[in-house]
Structures are given as C-alpha cells and as structure tokens.
Amino acid sequence: MSQSDTVSLGAEALTLKHGKTTIIEGLDIRLPSSKVTAIVGPNGCGKSTLLNGLSRIHAPSGGAVLLDGKNIHKLPSKEVARRLALLPQDTIAPDGITVSELIRFGRHPHQSALKQWAMSDQEAIDYALKAADLSDLQARLLDTLSGGQRQRAWIAMSIAQETPLLLLDEPTSALDLGHQIEVFELIRELSEEGKTIAMVVHDLPSACRYADHIVAMKNGKIITQGSPKDVMTKELVMELYGVECDLIPDPMTGSPILINIKRVKS
Amino acid sequence: MMNSLSTTSTQANVPQGYVNLTVGQLSCLLDRRALRRNLLLLGLVILASIASLAIGTVALSPWQVIQALFGYGDALSQFVVQDLRLQRLLAGIYTGAAFSLAGCLMQTLARNRLATPGIIGIDNAAMAFAVSSVVSTAISIAPSAMALAGAATATALAFGLAGSSGTRGYRFIVAGIGIGAIAGAMTQLMLSQVDIDTANAAYPWTVGSLSARPELMVNILGAGLLFCLIACLLLTHLFSLLPFSDAVITGLGSSTKWLRLSSLSLSIILTGLAVAVAGPVGLVALIGPEMARVFARYRGIPLIGSALAGAFIMVVADLVGRTVLSPIELPVGIVTSVVGGPYLIWILIRQRSKSTI
Numbered sequence A: 001m002s003q004s005d006t007v008s009l010g011a012e013a014l015t016l017k018h019g020k021t022t023i024i025e026g027l028d029i030r031l032p033s034s035k036v037t038a039i040v041g042p043n044g045c046g047k048s049t050l051l052n053g054l055s056r057i058h059a060p061s062g063g064a065v066l067l068d069g070k071n072i073h074k075l076p077s078k079e080v081a082r083r084l085a086l087l088p089q090d091t092i093a094p095d096g097i098t099v100s101e102l103i104r105f106g107r108h109p110h111q112s113a114l115k116q117w118a119m120s121d122q123e124a125i126d127y128a129l130k131a132a133d134l135s136d137l138q139a140r141l142l143d144t145l146s147g148g149q150r151q152r153a154w155i156a157m158s159i160a161q162e163t164p165l166l167l168l169d170e171p172t173s174a175l176d177l178g179h180q181i182e183v184f185e186l187i188r189e190l191s192e193e194g195k196t197i198a199m200v201v202h203d204l205p206s207a208c209r210y211a212d213h214i215v216a217m218k219n220g221k222i223i224t225q226g227s228p229k230d231v232m233t234k235e236l237v238m239e240l241y242g243v244e245c246d247l248i249p250d251p252m253t254g255s256p257i258l259i260n261i262k263r264v265k266s
Numbered sequence B: 001m002m003n004s005l006s007t008t009s010t011q012a013n014v015p016q017g018y019v020n021l022t023v024g025q026l027s028c029l030l031d032r033r034a035l036r037r038n039l040l041l042l043g044l045v046i047l048a049s050i051a052s053l054a055i056g057t058v059a060l061s062p063w064q065v066i067q068a069l070f071g072y073g074d075a076l077s078q079f080v081v082q083d084l085r086l087q088r089l090l091a092g093i094y095t096g097a098a099f100s101l102a103g104c105l106m107q108t109l110a111r112n113r114l115a116t117p118g119i120i121g122i123d124n125a126a127m128a129f130a131v132s133s134v135v136s137t138a139i140s141i142a143p144s145a146m147a148l149a150g151a152a153t154a155t156a157l158a159f160g161l162a163g164s165s166g167t168r169g170y171r172f173i174v175a176g177i178g179i180g181a182i183a184g185a186m187t188q189l190m191l192s193q194v195d196i197d198t199a200n201a202a203y204p205w206t207v208g209s210l211s212a213r214p215e216l217m218v219n220i221l222g223a224g225l226l227f228c229l230i231a232c233l234l235l236t237h238l239f240s241l242l243p244f245s246d247a248v249i250t251g252l253g254s255s256t257k258w259l260r261l262s263s264l265s266l267s268i269i270l271t272g273l274a275v276a277v278a279g280p281v282g283l284v285a286l287i288g289p290e291m292a293r294v295f296a297r298y299r300g301i302p303l304i305g306s307a308l309a310g311a312f313i314m315v316v317a318d319l320v321g322r323t324v325l326s327p328i329e330l331p332v333g334i335v336t337s338v339v340g341g342p343y344l345i346w347i348l349i350r351q352r353s354k355s356t357i
Helices: A047-054 A077-081 A099-105 A119-131 A147-160 A177-192 A204-210 A234-241 B032-054 B062-069 B075-110 B122-136 B143-162 B167-193 B196-207 B215-239 B246-251 B256-278 B284-296 B303-323 B332-355
Strands: A009-018 A021-030 A036-040 A062-067 A084-087 A165-169 A196-200 A213-218 A221-226 A243-249 A256-263 B018-023 B026-031
Touching (some): A009 A047, A021 A221, A036 A047, A036 A177, A036 A204, A047 A165, A047 A196, A077 A084, A084 A147, A099 A147, A177 A204, A204 A256, A221 A234, B018 B032, B032 B062, B032 B284, B032 B303, B075 B256, B075 B284, B122 B167, B122 B196, B143 B215, B167 B196
Parallel strands (some): A036 A213, A084 A165
Antiparallel strands (some): A213 A221, A243 A256, B018 B026
16 A cells, blocks of 8 residues: 555745735644654634645635645645545535445545546545444444544545645544544554544644644744643643643653643632 | 555455446446336336327327338328327427426426426527517427527526526526516416417417427427437536535535536426427426435436426327327416326425434
8 A cells, every 4th residue: 555655745935815805824744754743723823724735725815735746726636635644524425325335435546537436445445334333334324323423434535535734624523532532543643554644633732642743833933842741731731822820741641641631810 | 645445355355235347447427226217117118108109080000100110011000100209209208308307407406306497488488589579470480499599598697697607596586586586577478468269279389289390490309408418417427516515525526517507408408309399298307216215216416307297298298298188289388287296295295204313
C-alpha cells in the first residue's frame, strides 16, 4: 500500500476567508509524517476552516496548500483523492445504503465509468472492513447503526480510499465516551500503520492522549505547536479558553490531564 | 499490509447482488436486481405500446399490429398503425421518458423527492409561449417551436437572475419558481382576453396533450433523449455521488460544480424538448422516478428505470385518455394528474406504514 511512501501536506502563507471576513491570514503549517496531529482551540478560532483549507474544500484567498510540494488546487482532484482522504463534519449518506456500499464509495477515486470494479477494490474494501472491525455489520443499513459504528463506517470508507493522508473534522463530536474511545483507538491504529493524520478535536485531554503533535490555534493563528507534553501548560489553557486549571500527568499513560478547572472571574 | 488477506482466485469478488461486465481492462458493475426489474419495465412499455397501437376507432389484433409495424399485413392496418398511431405512440414514449428522467435528475440534485423541473418554471414558460402563439394570430404559428423558445427563455432567465447555480442549485430554483409564476399568470391573462374558440384551441397547451405533435419536434426530442440517455449511462458512476454532501464529493475527487451543472443541464434539455412536444404534462416527473424507486428497488439513482417508468405511464395515460370517453379525447395531462395524484398518495401511505413498524 502507498502508505509507506512519505507524503507531505502543508501550507505556506495561507489566507482563508469566509466571504469578506478573514478567518486565517498568512498561516504556515506542515503536518509531521506518519503522526497524528490534533488541531485544538476555542470555538471560532479557525481550526475547522484550516482543515477545510488543507483538504481543498475551502479555496484559499492567498498562499497555497502544498501536497508533496505542489499546489493542491493545481492538481487534478481525483489524483489528490488518491493521496488524501477526508472525513468532513456533515456526512449525509444516500438513503438505504448499507455499510459495505458506503465503504465502496471510498474506491471512487480509483475507478471510472469504464473501470468500475477490480481486484484491488475488493481487497481495499475487505481490508477497511477488517481494520474498522465492521465485517459483521457490512450488510447492515447505515441508518440502523449506533453513532460510533456509523462513524467507524465513514472512517472505513476513507480507509478504502487507500490514501497516505487522512484529515478528520471533529470525528468524535457527537459520540459518547465509549464510542469516542472506539474512534480514537482506530485512528491510532491507522497512524501506527503509517498514515499521516490530522484531526480537529474539541476535547483537550483526548487530543493530548491520542495525538503525537498538537497545533493550538486562536484567532486564526497558531499560538504554539509540538508534542502534548511540551505544549500543554496551564498558561496555554488559560490563553485558549480563558479558564484556570492544573495539569497532572495521567498515572497510566503520562499524558496531561486537566483538573480543578474554573472560570476566571473578572 | 494486504498479505493477511491473500486471495487465491484471480477473479475479483463482485459485491453481492451485482454483475461485473468485463471487456479486457474495462469493467462495469450492474445491479442485478435493478437489471431484472428494468427488463420487466421494458416489457411493460412494449406491451402498453402494442395495446396503444391496437386500440382505437379501428380495432386491431396485437398480431396485426406487429405485422403492420414491420410492413406486412393489410393496407388498412398498415395505414392505421404507421401513419395514424405510431407517431403519437413515439411522442408518448419520448415525452414520458424525458419528463421522468429529468425529474429523477432534479430530485437527486436537490436531494428532495418532490423536486421536478416544473418547479423551476420551464414548463410554465413553454406553456405561456405556446399559448401566446395560439391566441395572437388567427392561424397559430408553430406553438411547438414557441414552447421550445419559452423553455429556453425561462432557463436563460433563471440562470441569469441566479448568477450561478449556487448551493445545490437553490438560487437557480428560487429564480425559476418566480419565472414560472409570472409565466403562469401571463397565460391566464391571455386566455381571459380572447374569445372562447381561441381559448379552446390553446387549451391543450395548458394541460399537456399528445394531440398536437409536429413530426419534426418529435424527432428532435427522440434525438435529444437518446443523447441524454447515453450521457446518463456514462455519468451514472459520477452521479451516484450526488446524494453526498459537497465536502464528501470533493473528498472523493469529484467536482461538485461540474456534477451539478451537468445534471441540471441534462434535466433542462429533456424538459425543454418534452414540453415542446406535449406541453406541461402533470406529475410524470414525480410519479415516474417514484415508480422506478419502488418497483426497481434501486440501490443507486434509478435513471434508466425512471425513463422506462415514465414512458410506460405516458403511453398508458394517453391510451386511457383516448379511449375512456371516446369519441371525446381527454388530454394526457389530465389523465396523468387524475391517476398520478392517488398513486402518489398510495406510495406515501405504503411507506409510512412500512417505516412505522
């Protein structure tokens, strides 16, 4: 699989606007290869916009997103889709679709009107079903699954896309704790197989626990980035969210945990 | 990484329920169930066609019809079939297929099963132009050509006013609704200002009818339909992405803009040509795709099924309209509305009872 090839995704002097409002201006970023990057920050800091910019959903007003050194908007979209998979926040599926049918759509960038099915498609789908632990559910209708299973099915679709890069926009936002862990552990497994992953995450402790690299954003700028242990300080939490807290290392994993969180009284 | 999943056979496993047609490096996946149901629909269209050619003031047997179609049999049946009835049958098949296929495309594009090309005002504008040509001069000047001009004008206006196709074509649809309303009002105004005979002559254009069907226009529609069907077949694989959100479509490497523009254009071409032949025929664009969905139980978008179902509905409706109150002829648009309304309600009830279990 192409995941062993090193693929790089980054942006130079990236400016992203919603209409006339500038969300992000002159931002530089580079995703570390074969690592999980978590983009964190308060609501409205531009983290989803950045992810959409990196995944070519949102066209830049200035600067460029570079995939392997080439401007992503100059590359054929289908070629990009063979290197970069995306799990957006609004996932609407066709009515009455089954799990395996959804996953089959992940093969779209590898197919064409006259080349709709090949051995490699079957292999990729089988692999995705296995990786996302959905083999028993493959014939089920997507609507009948639990939230966590459904999210796993969408991730399986991007696994079937066989891309070395995977971008996820709040993959666990509507899930309960058990299902969140299910999804995060799947993401970890994918990264251990060599995928370069970036995700927008709301929950700071989860970001610290499951990401190798944290990108902290505020007002459209990257304030700091690095490994969770280096980056995560009470000062950063204060700056991002305006709350006071203390940080202690998780006795089992060593990743930072937030305790004693309180609002700052002005 | 794939080593754990070694497969010994060289033939790829095809997803359950599909047939893989392969020619060399080319392969095409066909939904087996849909294929069977579509063949069945095709059979229904053929049966309805034979019935439509056989039944009328001069009654023929199915065998006589088939003989006459291929140039055998007696002179009378050949004349009745080939010169009197065949053109009308073709007009029915073409318009039904075109309306229904256009509806299916529109519903997929708008992600709404109630969307039809009618809501964007194409058929109202075609009606207004056709009526204007009937009422303005003593001898009507080619109402068909006027209808086509009306459809084109409405489309151009809607595109111009909307500026772009916008998110899922909504801007375009809203502009179209406005244009359709104006065209509808103009038609009413014209009909209220003329004498009763002229209004009568213009009447078929307001409900949809197959009785005024210039041969040239029918042939143009036939060619247009063929083009659109081939385009749909080639694009089915891409169109299957339409129900997804824009971000997913982009993520899978397709252009949402192009998908929207191509499906909208095909839908407009089909509707424009069909209204030029038959006027605004009610509900076929809604019932055809619905029938294809229920009957063919497609997993994808029922493009071909819709075309077949639309043709069937139109041929049967015209047959009913010609015969039920014979010698008075009911315009086909009235029959599709009278029969189509209850059919839609039946589908709704059926689905509700299924989903409440």
